[in-house]
Amino acid sequence: MTTDSLSTTFAALADPTRRAILxxxxxxxxxxxELTKPFSISAPAVTKHLKVLQRAKLITQxxxxxxRPCQLxxxxxxxxxxxxxxxxxxxxxxxxxxxxxxKILQTEEMQSAGKKD
Numbered sequence: 001m002t003t004d005s006l007s008t009t010f011a012a013l014a015d016p017t018r019r020a021i022l023x024x025x026x027x028x029x030x031x032x033x034e035l036t037k038p039f040s041i042s043a044p045a046v047t048k049h050l051k052v053l054q055r056a057k058l059i060t061q062x063x064x065x066x067x068r069p070c071q072l073x074x075x076x077x078x079x080x081x082x083x084x085x086x087x088x089x090x091x092x093x094x095x096x097x098x099x100x101x102x103k104i105l106q107t108e109e110m111q112s113a114g115k116k117d
Contacts, residue, residue: 005057006083009076012056017041018049025059025072032068 012018021035036046050070053059058077061070 005076006079008056009058009080012052012058013080015049015052017046018053021046021049021053022058022072022077025070029069029071032070035070 013022017039020038024030024035024038032043032047032050035050036043039046050059050061054061056076057073059070060073061068
């Protein structure tokens with residue numbers, strides 16, 4: 001079964017540890033050892049998270065002597081943000097329509113309250 005890149009990105013982002021790793025990498029390149037420090041999980045567990053992020057193409061991992069520095073690849077995040085943006089626009093338009101409707105109701109209420117006086 002083939003999974004599209006957007007699904008892979010969202011699946012990788014579903015885990016808070018992976019999101020924290022991405023936040024660290026947004027500050028700059030880091031080794032696996034550096035990425036492991038903030039977490040109370042084992043280095044092999046962090047490595048498993050890194051593999052998920054690599055499969056989603058959210059990070060790249062190089063090789064420099066015995067170190068394997070990781071870098072953020074923000075391209076899949078842009079694709080996810082573009083997808084979500086469509087729905088943000090939908091909700092903003094829906095809220096704008098609701099606001100306009102509420103103003104109509106308030107105006108009608110004020111007018112009928114003025115007629116009662």
